[in-house]
Amino acid sequence: MDESKCIACGACTEKCPKKVVDTYNAGLAKRKAIYVEYPQAVPLKYRIDPEECIYLTKGKCGTCKKKCPVDAIDYDQKPENVTLDVGSVILAPGFEPFSPAGLDNYQYASHPNVVTALEFERLLSASGPTHGHVARPSDGKDPKKIAWFQCVGSRDMNRCDNAYCSSVCCMYAIKEAVIAKEHAGDDLDCSIFFMDMRTHGKEFERFYDNAKNKSGVKFIRSRVHTITPLQDTGDLELRYVTEDGALKTDVFDMVVLSVGMQIPAELVSLSNKLGINLTPGNFCDTGTFTPVETSRPGIFVSGAFQGPKDIPQAVVDSSAASAAAAELLSGVRNTRTKEKELVPEMNVLGDRPKIGVFICQCGINIAGVVNVPKVVEYAASLPYVEFATDKLFACSQDAQDSMVDLIAEKGLNRIVMAACTPKTHEPLFQETLTNAGLNKYLFEMTNIRNQNSWVHKNNPELATEKAKDLVRMAIAKVAMQEPLKETELDVNQTALVIGGGIAGMASASSLAKQGYTTHLVEKGSRLGGQANNLFHTAKGESIPEKLAEMVKDIESNDRIKLHLNTELSNVDGFVGNFVSTLSSNGNEETLDHGIAVVATGASPYTPSEYSYGSDDRIITSLDLDKKLMAGDPALKKLNGALFIQCVGSREPERMYCSRVCCTHSIENAIELKEINPDMNVYVLYRDIRTYGEKELLYKKARQLGVIFIRFSIDNKPVVKTENGKLTVTVTDHVLQLPMELEVDLVTLATAIIPNTDEKLANFFKVAINQDGFFIEKHAKLGPSEFPTDGVYLCGMAHYPKPIDESIAHAKAAAARAVTLLARQKIFSSGTIAQVDQANCAACGVCVSICPYSAPSYAEKGRFAGKAEVNPALCKGCGLCVASCRSGAIHLKGFDTDQILTQIFEMDEAV
């Protein structure tokens, strides 16, 4: 397929005689041998499956070549080897889902109603084979009972070799169950069979709680051994043992296997070729303090190849890997940039509109349904239309060239393009206007393909009428369009990082290495934050040693200006042009900066539960780290040590998991066992959440003899000191009986609580969630930035996280910031709000309503006190325009008159 020619009309697919299994829909549907992977594919280009194509496999057929209107089919294309000179490489090869086909006890290979979670995902999807209606594969029946099995291909060394936890399956299973219930209604019975429920992500614990208590999803702690199909019915019988040891039998309509992630064999051999080290689970080996660096310098890694992870974490990693590569390559930034020559813009302000209308045939895509000549003829008859014509393919290079000529020849000053969708093609046509010396906003595109000919193909006459209406509406609108200006704004090249903990330091270091002067502000008297209290990482690295290296790196970097004992007392300005006031011991100085990174961290919770404070043998995790760091000789003499998990976390008033405490306690339990193998070490927990390869630590702890006892939130352990004896009473989950444990040390794994800073939130106009953490731009796709332009977020101010994730997040925030800094200048869009200040009543509704803080009160001049909109901040949503009671705000390009004229022209009888 020649991608430069393919217009994604789909004529090839329609006529292709070869049907094959649709892998995108997890094998649940068929597609053709020439196809587009999925409808949202970008770029939208078709491709030939060389293993299935009849022409490529047998030398006959050639139907698609005959049907293609633009001659894009090229059967002779061969794979090419391309040699690139690069300064660094980023590996983002992903993972493969575990295949349960070999697990005969689960009947996946033999029974259609046993599906993987990925297959179920396609069943739930509106673009999937059932359009989002969950139907049982065997008979299309609506299922009434669905079971999910967790840890299929994860945390399992018996039936597969994947000892690690895949991190994402608990959450996706809950999501699938909730969505299935939302679609099917309350009578759908969803049960999730699990070992430990691992909802350690931001907002996940609350989602889990709502799934259980509001949506009515059932959670059953049991690993089902066998599925028995009931003959002819399609139903599946499960036998499992409940927590109290009772054997149960239940029948389900469908079973969903929550399959884990694994690294494909070819990736292992690629890694060998590249000479990079892998972990025991075949993931790419990285250090805690270098979370995106492979063992080979210059090669970086992101995504699930670095370890099983969800989307936000993969997005963070990918930004972090780009920062790591940019640190290496910042010296050559922009050395291969080419400048475009600009055609001077004609001044058409005040000229009578002379509209050119172009109707695209899109081969037969539009012309096969819509009577294009009729639409052209009709358009030519409308007011202000100077010229109307059709184009076979308006987006082709020759059509673009001829448009440039026609604009000059006919003196056109407004253009209407009736074609596909502005979402993909508006920028292309606007560039044509620019090339013709016409302001690119003197343009209106109307959609007569995706929203007309493609969806009304059986009603050519009605589609033609609709096309006429749409063209008339577009002409009326463009006639009222004015040339718009894109305001240019310089970006101050200085960065400000707030918070001198691990995240703040890592972010400042990355920004400085990428060439930017960075001010690092820390309110305390030393760098390091909470990491000063930590002993070693889950991978065994010494935190004090690594921290000292980081601090030295910061202090010796000339580009980093360190401000200890300093806080922000004011922030003015906006993206690219902030002015902050730094206060230190009563002295104030102002700082101009282009961007800000918020890395204000979090703090340990001081417990009131479990008799904390009444006895110095009851301590917190950080207290134990201190003892371990100091090499406290008393530790060796302990006969019994006990850890209590979830102290202050996962409680109704703090409905989140602190993410690090399970791993932290287990590390320390192992440490104690290694100091004294005879010590009795107990961990009392609710769910063990050693996600990813941290699971191996959990396994090691059990092998060393650490005893794990589960308790439930409504039956918590009781810690008592009597006659000098420290005892803990807990109901054992296997025996269902209370046990009394006499120990010498109780360690409380306390929650991580946010340093909620409302002042800072107000300075940068960013939001805080109900738990007190900052809210990022987008939970999945924008985890390292705020909705406020030029302000970035990392570390525990976002959510509790271990050091490796904090450093990756910090680098990610730096990468996001550099995308702005490196541009040096930013241009506002032309389609933004503007205040007609003479009509402004200064009521302030726009100022209070704007999510981007674009409107403010003018400080000086004739209209002081009236609203004005900062073009750099305005996103052009129009909220202020719609809410202005005086009609004083205008949205350029979508002004009230322009929308009203479209409404008035909607249905003129022809």
Added chain:
Amino acid sequence: MAEKEPKILSFLCNWCSYGAADLAGVSRMEYPSNIRVIRIPCTGRMSVKFILAAFRQGADAVWVSG
């Protein structure tokens, strides 16, 4: 189709519903043609004025989606 089809004017947000309407086309779904779409930059742009104007203009239904 029935004799009398209602005239529907829709205001679709550029970022979601307008894209979804495009996707319906890419997926070759079919729906009745008695709908006209006005693309708006965000449903925040929506004003009661537009809805009233549409009804005054003879629309039988107005659909705002975003």
